[in-house]
Amino acid sequence: MNKALLTGLLAVLSAGASAESVLHAAGKALGQISTGVAEGITQPMRDAQPEWITIAPKSKQECIAESGGELNTIYMRCRNGRQEYVRHDADGRKRVLSERPIPQH
Structure with a gap:
């Protein structure tokens, strides 16, 4: 029983870490997109x-x-x-x- 509980706990923790890394990657991608959009908007102002x-x-x-x-x-x-x-x-x-x-x- 302890083995099954430990395996389940590890699965939940790894899924949480995986979901966190997916969210981190999504946030990073969104940040890069918004930076690109901002660059397109601010470039004419700088020119x-x-x-x-x-x-x-x-x-x-x-x-x-x-x-x-x-x-x-x-x-x-x-x-x-x-x-x-x-x-x-x-x-x-x-x-x-x-x-x-x-x-x-």
């Missing part, structure tokens, strides 16, 4: 985050042509270079939110 881009200084000839032959603010921005804080919209167009000189290190 739309503004970023600083550096526009390098250009030559005198390029800047004079760009400013229409005048020494004005367009010429100076071109010659000095700048950084722009930009965001790209859904159509891929660049929208400049802010502008600053290139920091000197």
Whole structure:
């Protein structure tokens, strides 16, 4: 009788452990699926985050042509270079939110 009881107890314990591991595996799979879904949702938001881009200084000839032959603010921005804080919209167009000189290190 003790042998049958012990065998039954072991069967119940192993079934409980097996059920627990199945639940654990199911929970892990659900977590991975939800992570994948969240990645798909948050990726476009991360792509739309503004970023600083550096526009390098250009030559005198390029800047004079760009400013229409005048020494004005367009010429100076071109010659000095700048950084722009930009965001790209859904159509891929660049929208400049802010502008600053290139920091000197």
